[in-house]
Amino acid sequence: MTEPDRRRVLYVIVCAAGPAGDVGKLVTLAHQRGWNVQIIATPSALDFIDVPALEAQTGHPVRSQYRKPGEPRSPKADAIIVAPATYNTINKWAAGISDTYALGILAEAPGLGIPVVVLPFVNTALAGRHPFxxxxxxxxxxxxxxxxxxxxxxxxxxxxxxxxxAAYPWPLTLDEAERF
Known part of the structure; x- marks a missing residue:
């Protein structure tokens, strides 16, 4: 594939929150807009999503761990969406903690100039806390x-x-990612 033919690559980092089971809706929207989608799940999110269905939908393995030596790299991201983003992931990321593959990707993204859009799914008790x-x-x-x-x-x-x-605004994340 030549560079001009390369589709934009969107990493979707999915965390363990209620809307995670519907992340396929975001994949469908992204495909309709010409994105090549790579799903990256936090380890806890694996219990919230249908991994085989998402792998079939994206054509890529769902990643939740660092690759082993010799395994192929994922294509470089042109943008990243974190949705649903949890209290835990947001706080660890901001604190510089990189103890999962998803957090490792997020830790590097600002320094690499990769646009990142985050759509939290948190309750008011957590959202109102000073650390958050x-x-x-x-x-x-x-x-x-x-x-x-x-x-x-x-x-x-x-x-x-x-x-x-049902009201989780998946399209909002993609609209925002495309503004960069």
Missing amino acids: QRSITDLRAEGVRILLGPGEFEPHTPGTGGNYL
Whole structure:
């Protein structure tokens, strides 16, 4: 494949939160817009997603661990979407923790100039905590686009997350990634 023929590569990092089971909706939208999609799951997210279905849909293995020596590399990302993003992943990323493959990708992305869009799925008890607010501020200062707040996606009341799964705005993440 020549460089002009190369499709844009989108990494979708999926975390262990309620909307994760519907990440295939984002893959469909991305394919319709010409993206080549690579799913990267946090280890906990593997229990939330249908790995074989996503591998069939994307044509790529779902990655959750670093590759072994000699295994092929994933194509370089042109953009990254983290959705649904959890309290845990956002705080670890902002703190510089890189203890999973997904966090390793995220740790490097700002330094590599790769645009990153994050759509958290958190409740108000977590979103209101100082560590989370500090993490959001720190990541935004590094150029990470976090879709959280009025007009984007609001945190939900604890115990009500299931009521918001159908309204999770997957298209918003892709729209934002394409603005870079």
